[in-house]
Structure formats: structure tokens, C-alpha cells
Amino acid sequence: MSNVVGYARVSTREQNPHGQTQELRDAGASRVFTDHGESSRTTARPQWAACLDYLRTGDTLLVRRLDRIAGSEKMAIEAINDLHARGVNIRSLTEPDIDTTTPMGKALFGIVAVFAQLRVDTIRDNTMRGLAHARAEGRVGGRPTVMTPDRVATAKAMRGDGKSYAAIGRTLGVSHSAVWRALRNLTEHHKNPTAT
Numbered sequence: 001m002s003n004v005v006g007y008a009r010v011s012t013r014e015q016n017p018h019g020q021t022q023e024l025r026d027a028g029a030s031r032v033f034t035d036h037g038e039s040s041r042t043t044a045r046p047q048w049a050a051c052l053d054y055l056r057t058g059d060t061l062l063v064r065r066l067d068r069i070a071g072s073e074k075m076a077i078e079a080i081n082d083l084h085a086r087g088v089n090i091r092s093l094t095e096p097d098i099d100t101t102t103p104m105g106k107a108l109f110g111i112v113a114v115f116a117q118l119r120v121d122t123i124r125d126n127t128m129r130g131l132a133h134a135r136a137e138g139r140v141g142g143r144p145t146v147m148t149p150d151r152v153a154t155a156k157a158m159r160g161d162g163k164s165y166a167a168i169g170r171t172l173g174v175s176h177s178a179v180w181r182a183l184r185n186l187t188e189h190h191k192n193p194t195a196t
Helices: 018-026 046-054 073-085 103-136 149-160 165-172 176-191
Strands: 004-010 031-036 060-063 089-092
Touching: 004 018, 004 046, 018 031, 031 046, 046 165, 073 089, 073 176, 149 165, 149 176, 165 176
Parallel strands: 004 031, 004 060, 060 089
Antiparallel strands: none
16 A cells, blocks of 8 residues: 655754644645754755655655755755655645656656766766776776675665665665666676676
8 A cells, every 4th residue: 555655854953844744744644754954965864764764666755845855956866766766756745747646747757867867878978088088198097986796785685675775875884876876887787798
């Protein structure tokens, strides 16, 4: 059975989150997770992490505004991609276009996926150009990955058990984006094992 799960956040301790949480409950949220005094630009939000762990496939995440879950476009894209990958819908009370339970809202996932892939491809292209330039000058570039083979194996097993990228990252002590990249690279390698 799918649930409507609310997430509320206020940036400072002086602000009262009660208005947000009440709106979410009035709109049908059976449970509301609330971060009090946490910035949207950090991933270290305990109730956001708890909310992600609680959500299951088919659930709908309800927020007052999208900026409650993400303080930047990059974070919003990552959050929406993660929710989509897990089969979780998202609905905003104040932004009618953000409701992936509707056909029009479902297009949001597609649009975000396109921008996410464009961003990844651009970063990869810039990185490859930089590395090629460094090699041409006799230097070896690149930053060592935090995802060791043991961490990748653990992440793969946890993902198979339905854990979110955020939950895996917390367990391994790395960012959720590092987990996502490592598992994506693993998938791409299995699809094309001869690629260099």
C-alpha cells in the first residue's frame, strides 16, 4: 500500500515549522519528517535522511515547495533522479507543475533526466579533455576515487536490498553522488567490458 509522506524544513531555529507540517498533513500526508534549523544546501539533514529511508516504491513525497528538499539546481536534479529511480512520486503544494502522479507531472522526471545526463556528459567531456591535455604535457591527471572496490561491492549489495544512494553514502562515509557514479560506472562497464 502506497503512502503520502511529507517533508518540511525551516532554515533557522527561530522559525516555526508547524505551519508547513500542518499544511502537509491537511493535504494527506500520513507522516511528516521535519528538519528544524537545517540548510537546504547541505546533505546532512537528519530528518531528510530518515524520510528517504522511510519512502518505498509507489509512495508520494509531499513538500510545500521544491526548495524544501534542495537548495540548488544540482541538488534538486540529484534528489528527483534518486526518487524516480526508486519509484517514488513527488508533489509540491505550491508548484502545480510538480506532481508526478499526473501525466503532465511525470514529464518532469524525463526533463530532469535529460538535464542530469547533459550535466554528466558535459563534466565527463571536460574531464576527458583536461586529462588528455595533461597527458600531452607528460602529466597524469585525475583525482583518486573514494569508492574502493570493497565500497563498490558493498554499495551494489545495499542497492540490491533497496537502500537509497543517500543511505548507502552515509553507511560508507561518502557522498551519495560518489555512490551513484560508482554504480553507474559499474553498470556501464558490464554493458561494455571492452571500453577503456
